[in-house]
Amino acid sequence: MQYVSTRNKNQKCSAAQAIAQGLAADGGLLTPEVLPKLSSNGLATMTDMSYQQRAVYVMNAYLDDFTASELSSFASRAYGQDKFDEKDVAPVRRVDENTYCLELWHGPTCAFKDMALQMLPHLLSASLVKNEEQKTVCILVATSGDTGKAALEGFKDVNKTRILVFYPKDGVSDIQQLQMQTQEGDNVGVCAVVGNFDDAQTGVKRLFSDAALRDTLAGRGFFFSSANSINWGRILPQIVYYISAYCDLLKEGRIQKGDPINVCVPTGNFGNILSAYYAKEMGVPIRKLICASNRNNVLTDFIQTGVYDRNRSFYNTMSPSMDILISSNLERMLFEFTERDDEAVKTYMEELSANGRYEVSEKVKKQLGRHFAAGCCDDAQTQARIAQMWKDHHYLIDTHTAVAFHVLDQYRAETGDETPAVVVSTASPFKFCDSVLGALGATELVQGTGILDQLTALTGEPVPAPLAALKDKAVRFDQVTEKEHMADRVLEMLK
Template identity: 45%
Template structure:
């Protein structure tokens, strides 16, 4: 049975259920299992497996202390009827003129057919089910859980949708005031649920995320909450229960390629992933460790290109200008899940990871040259500034008749920047959000008149492209705002404590 421990030490050995219930290790590290990759997914017969069957298989490997029946129930509840596509994450070929110099077939993996129109739904429909099948006995702790999450845009709503009115749980979501799209803000501020708290923060996402980590490390707060029967946990991808469901859609993409005849079993595929916090692309690395033939994982960044610089030079420097862009979910300078990647590619060197994270607290670290070389064997990188994002949206529409959002546009642009790996037989861009979550940015990129109101802009976009906004987005206009709190960074802990008192 797989055991989990911190990326920064091996002092504790936890089960998957314990790791999920805790969310983050007491030393600030993230939970990892040294058994990752010891058991692998058999590619034979992969083409015949649908999403639910693949999810049962992948989650069964990564979370082995859950019974097969428990995993099956979680999968059915999460994906049985909550996604608009029967494929859950359908793969779409970019028709028309190829943008790839090597003329490899290019595809888009649509991850946004869930209830909040963003890729986070895939994991955050699953996490509450996994959490519900833990209990206080697993952790020897409180019987109620308060989920505390900072969001750069999409995680917040997806977490709220997953955890609203979940038994034994509350959820508190913080987002940076004025730094998410209007649609994203309304998705959160109109959220119903007796156990839901939402708050804007004066600062950027990195400020909020760092403060949330500080809240988890606050022993005095933890003691006060424990006295009232409450334990903190996370719905960010720092929680292993949020990360592992994302591994599934890499295998689902490969299965769809096999069914189409685009590849044969064993052929390598390249994945280009728009990412800020490194969770979505780390799931691709997990898939590779589980036996998926991954030629390369391309990190696509926006103007906040700290990951591009790191992957190019080996130096991670958070002391740099922060830009608010049209791809707010990627406006991040501290990529938390990079820590897990460092752990695995440093062959489990906890001391090195702990030292690097200590240095990052001071603003910067540089990895050893041999470690950078290993990282660059697995990961490529590209980035797009705001003009390039707009140009990519326009090019994808004019060349392929396919509408993409600004985050996906970063991936589309990076795919053209980065030469394909020699062994790649197909290239897949992960599309992380519906274009209708960012209607003004998309319409403006297409040269359309943009009314000041996002919902009027949705209608302009629908008329011009013949596409349709997801109902759950277009209906937001009519919903009342239920959450309007705003706090400074140093007020976040008190907000969590007040929200926990309501459980």
């Protein structure tokens, strides 16, 4: 299968090249030339498979330059019990008769990014070999909180790789920051950026397009790639867990073959819900994709009006991984909804760059309405939802998951749609202890990592082992840079 740029579908490359490059040369996002379909009995076939086997079954359809044996080896290493504290890897929990929660935070960094970033290093390393690449790859990452740690952990001490993560200063939770600042590994680097996530993300994209910087680093034996969800190697493993969730519901008898479900996803950069759309296009009977936003509700407005406008106030919220106003992966959705009209996509992206806004055609608006619904909530509603879930179901959730539960209820109240729904839980509540404790009524918060034990004392829920281990780790990275000097940080690291 070939991969094409969303801004020039005549620009094609192999899967291995797409994963190694991360971003198309023209700035577009590399996307499969054709979206494969599951066979008529594909879901039934996967029902009795392990998560690792399902991953191979799904990814094999997209990666024809990788063997099934290679993918089996990668899946075993990425999703083994030494990495995930749940045998099922991505378990589906029943909340009530009509509502389920897909828990994606049982990996080494306690966030859903592990689902892709434990797989991506294996895919990337193999791709470098297949491409006969002699240079060392430098992975550049902009993070709103969880991607950074997951990428650092995934690429830690991986041969022929270096990784540098930029995160917004004062724009992530204390636990998220500590996870990155204490990261082990000889090939890793971490730096805070003065500004918000969009500043960090725009800065990284600027580094990718800096020809002089690329030439300098090529002379030193390096080339750039990405571990952000602009890389197809990030999106593909995420498709797997939506398919797996449907298979689990079938296996448990919660639904029958062909029954529709709705999926509610808390998202900022649009990659997670885009993966659900791809699962739907492959043949999973998903009726509505419900996009849940926090106060930074640019995606909610876009889905409801067809106007994407980042010219608005930016808010630092208690769900920081969604504090984003430029949703990169929306470009892949536009590519599909314009019937792969690369010129239209390019025009939209140029308008966004020049004016900070664009309005899609009526055809695209109809497609949005057909597949998507959207809603948002503020911090007060987020905390109220955490408290309600604990009181009604004795189920502890983080701030991002709370946004999704709130938006799902909002959607059901407005539409009367009681289709069984899967809410995507993207992070452990222990990554956002201060907000979760506040929601549960705590007024005095313990400082430092002691706050983890405070949440355990209040709820009886155990601290995840990877977070408990932070208590004994020393800070390695405390550098801060202005966004204009991000290239200097890269050059310092890659001497």
